[in-house]
Amino acid sequence: MFHWASYAFVRLTLALMAGILTYLYVGEQLPTLVWPLAALVGLFLIIQARVWRHPDPAVADKAGLLALAAVYVAGAAFMQQATESRRPDHLYRFGADIEFYRAVVDDYTVVRPATYATTVRVSAVRVGGKWQPAVGGIRVSVPRDSGVAAPQYGDVWLVRGAPAPSKAPLNPGEFDYRRYLQYHQVYHQQFIHPDQYQRIGIAPPSVLKAAAMRAARVLDGVFRQYVHAKREYALASALVLGIKDDVDQQTRQAYANTGTTHIMAVSGLQVGLLFGAVSWLLGWLPGRRGPLFRLLTALLGLAVIWSYAFLTGLSASVLRAAVMFTFIIVARASQRQANMFNTLAVAAFCLLCYDPYLLCDVGFQLSFLAVISIVYLQPRIAGWFDVKNYFLEKQRPWQPNLVQMLWKGSSNFLDGVWQATALSLAAQVATFPLGLFYFHQFPLSFLLSNLVAVPISSIAVYVGLGLLALKGVVAGLALLLPDLAALLNYGPIAVAWVFEKLIWLFNEYIFWIGRTMPGALISEIHVTAPQAWLVFGIILALLAFFQLKKLAWLGLACLLTGIFAGSRVWAAHRLAPDERLIVYSIPRRSVLGFWQGAAAHIVSVDSLPLTETERTYRIVPGIIQREARSVRYHTRWRESPVPATPDIAARPGLVLAVWRGVRVALVSGPLAGAHQPVAAHVVVLRRNARVWPEDLAAVFGRGAIIVFDSSCKSWYVESMREKLQPTGWQLHDVAMQGAFVWQVGATDALNR
Template identity: 75%
Template sequence: MVISWAPNAFIRLVLPLMAGILTYLYAGAVLPEVGWVVVILFLGFLAVQLWAARQATPGATDAAGLLAVLMLYVAGVALTQQATESRSANHLYRFGSRIEYYRAVVDEYPVVRPATYATTVRVQAVRVAGRWQPARGGVRVSIPREAGLAAPQYGDVWVVRGAPAPSKAPLNPGEFDYRRYLQYHQVYHQQFIHPDQFLRVAYEPPSMLRAVAMRAARVLDGVFRQYVHAKREYALASALVLGIKDEVDQETRQAYANTGTTHIMAVSGLQVGLLFGAVTWLLARLPGRRGPLFRLFTALLGLSVIWSYAFVTGLSASVLRAAVMFTFIIVGRATSRQTSMYNLLAVAAFFLLCYDPYLLCDVGFQLSFLAVLSIVYLQPRIVGWLQPKAYFLNKQRPWQPKMVQKGWHWLGVFLQYVWAATALSLAAQVATFPLGLYYFHQFPLSFLFSNLVAVPISSGAVYVGLGLLVLKGLVAGVGLISPNLAAFLDYGPRAVAGLFEKMIWVFNEYIFGVGRLMPSALISGIHVTTPQVWLIGGVILTLLLFFALRKLPWLALACALLGVFAGSRVWAAHELAPTEELVVYSIPRRSVVGFWQGASAHIVTLDSLPLTETERTYRIVPGSIQRDARRVVYHPGWEACPVPAVVAEPGLTLAAWRGRRLAFVSGPLSGATAPVPGLAAVVLRRNARIRPQELAATFGTTAPVVFDSSCKSWYVLRQDSLLRAAGFRTHDVTLAGAFIVQGRQ
């Protein structure tokens, strides 16, 4: 476990670089430009290094090393500053709502949604006060899916009317911070664009290579669409081999998430590793496997296969990350200068972070490197716990029949493989466990059963799927010369496609079967904070150090960290227990209010229609997880809800909860209701036709007026100015997020 620094030099380089990136992410707003500091430190490092080379004292070398570490730390800050587009003088932020038009290029393939296409455009210029000027910045846009309206294509240049709006902060408690996610990808604005609001004026891909790669991926996707007839199997085939998940339905996505096999559907390290393993296996069976020429041939072939696959999958970010990682492994092996996998991983991480420091915030980057590190270190040690092959080989006896001896041999080989696969899954889970809890709020106990069968089947399916694409390519080539012969040879791709479809079907049925047989194996609704993730990681690391070094202080430290973690959970529960919250949620076109007391809640939909699964999952459940909710009850309307509510008149409902009273107004007030002072809030629903004077006469002007999500934007804009002029405080949940009234028992 103790690191030997000589063969792992890049670990010492990547750690301060990562520390500098983290420093900017947490304190970047207050930091000045530090690029010049990097130059000074670099010159100082060269001077001290030259001086140290002439000295025989270790202190001189140590000083040079410390300067190098400090330089890389500051370089991490400087690189992140440079990569942050919002710091530019001509960023979209500088123009605000003054933008009349902007010119932008589509920078990624669109995400297909039921009613819209979503993609990212990179702004090239804006028109302000009738004059065009250069600008930069990313905008996440959505356009409707309508007949006659073509889907956005990478490289399309648009002229868009109107100014994009800054990305919204999370609108409900605990909701995923999509704004921060976009900012990590240098996208700070969002806009829904109507068909008459934009015009395609040119085709200028930012990268012609990527444009061709994306087109190649779509052509290959067409092969799967042609030969794989079942809709679900086609969707999985395209996701598994090409990483195109447009057709994968929500039920399938959820089934894979519940069984811990989502990573199989994401083209990344698994598929690239399979290709790398296949090339290595084939080359190992060639004669004369020695000498520098063979190593060079091996490296070139491996790089060609990996980068060709990256190309035909559209050069997606996850595949590129995996390709870079394996590139350094291949080059390291070919040169015979580096045998440490830890250093090779550090080299890959170092160059990837120099290219894009924000990769450090990417979930895929974090999980990939942690999983590989854990597998490299732990998997051989876990495999060493059991030796099934040796055990069953010892069962062989000279007097036993040959069939019996072969049976013992093959049983040992099979169980050795099963145990090695189990060890790999366990090793990968050890390091990724804290991040899995943090990002996905769940832990599938069935991951061993799922991956033990799903990974081999899916691996075989990847090979067969790639074989189908190669075979179809050969047939298509023959078709250029002889269409009749190509039509006859097409039986080959059809046969392979039939096998491929069956493998996908078996793979998918197994995943769904595990979910049905083990419905309680998913522990969900887990919430851990960032400090708690670090504490869990610290416990795991100190336990590994204890098992490696056999020194009790490490075990004591692990127990102490575990105690701090448990104490933080108890303290959070203690602080939450007496809290009370009244929440008017921000859910598009809905009127929803939540009554929270500690870890339990009653959620009422005022329009008497139950929330959809999507609305619950993305709007309500994150806040429930954050509060470690034990009991959340949904009520369509006030019926069966324990919160007292009275319909005072057709357009007015009064509710009382824990000493707080609310008024829900959905229509004009008749004036028959007596004045109702002392309200926590007045909630306007469904564009209630109400005048400020009527509200003031009935409720006074002390209580804030809340526009819920059922109110149209034009209505809010008109009423807000009138109410403010009359002395009311207003809150629009669509723009400002959920309205929350907090209290304690």
């Protein structure tokens, strides 16, 4: 029987999360929640005071329900207060009237091939020649030109011009970067030219974080000095410090394909390893069971994990892990760790009270779900087989000592392997639906990958931290004994050699798994949010069935499975007759998609084929969304099944494509001298085609929709808009409005 009384904080945390989710879905319709929350809290205190004076179970139950209601409203109220866009001085209120703004760099700088990207927080804007306070975050990009320094945390900028609201996804199924930024209270984006901004001072929002980021860069310099291979250095810095600027795309993809991406992110794994090492070392001390030992362990554990969080730059992922382990350490020291679920609930509750938008963070969701699943499932899975005793029972008194030692060693080793396997399986159970929903793939090789990669990477973390500590000691001794500096440096060199070889072995193993098991990655899986909830429900129902042994839970799991399967069948049924033309929004490219159910032909009208990056980020999300089974890419119109006829004699800049009754005219040159009209539903203007409104009207009539594709410059689009809009043309700019979609059989274009 399940007793909620043992999970008091779990109830409160679930109520808080429910309030946060309520605001996410219907927040704009809610009134100000501060006063309703105050009323609920006051009523709860009145009832609770009565319970204290005159204990009554019925009244106590009502007080408990009222407390849950108050926490539920508090979740929505915290979200309301944390949403900067509701403030009267937010950037949204000033629009395009901003002449200048003053802001401070408030995030790490991401180094891209052509730009630096970071986030700035605005403190004031100038409108109509007057400065006034303002708030808001802007995601900015600065070109990596010669002489342009990378933005540093705490830099104060004076920027000319108004930022633009973040763009919605431009292509079907594309990652919603605008929503991601909004969850971080960033609602604007801007590309800033070097002559558009000036650094006018340094005022870091957090002095502690500024010092931590400098410390992380200093330690990164140690790895850069001693780890010579570029690939190994990049992974070493990511593994120990969480700095992934130099990890190449091929390595990222290899780790994603094998389900080991979590190893490259400094989070619970590294923090847990540190705490485990401290606990193990202290376990050698006498008096290990006394309260003094528990206090010493807790203090040292907290000091170690928070020092590590500081030295890694106080990044969000390591802070989240540090808070989680802090509550675990405190519960362990106070001997209140009997219910680990309550301890985790307290950690989640405090984090969500501090920043309710953390609930939308993928890392937060994966971290807590993985730990909860490990706490509950790992002992149960490990209990399936008693590996250790199985091999110990193979020992016989008459066997030679060497044979008995082998049996004992095998029992310990294989028991460790089985425990690690159980842990990996347990973590995967709870995170499986999120992996499908967010990453659209499931690596079947995750067990084999993690079984070897996690131990190697764990040893590498210890050796890497040892290298940093040794370098610090050597640097201190070198100041005292400068004559021995060169000799002392051999210590870090030797440790760095071992560290680099471990990283190399780790990397090679991951790439080997990818080469050996290329079919182990199930990719391009599309799961909607309701379907992900259904998968969670199926997992929970099955766990309840195995725990309670009641057929009703198995029946519920079967029912949810049927609903899930039915939703997939219904989606496929609705998609089968769907036919549509898409003009994609891909910078500087002219790309058309001809979709028929789950099949498609993607035509790059340019002479160059699409790059892998363009496919991955612009086309593939739509493929996954439609669960397409047959997608072919074509360069220009060669080998394309779509009939396309260039009229070279009269109009060398015109190509007419006819597909499923839809006539698409692609114009890249002048139409002057054209006399014969051409029937077209859609006219795509390419490469800043020099055309006049009267020529367009003479050739295509005024019923066609004019689409500016991504090969057109912004100045050209604005110029043509001024000419065409007054005369009644329907216009669509894919660079600003997103991909143009024409559904076959529809009378109008369907724009995203």
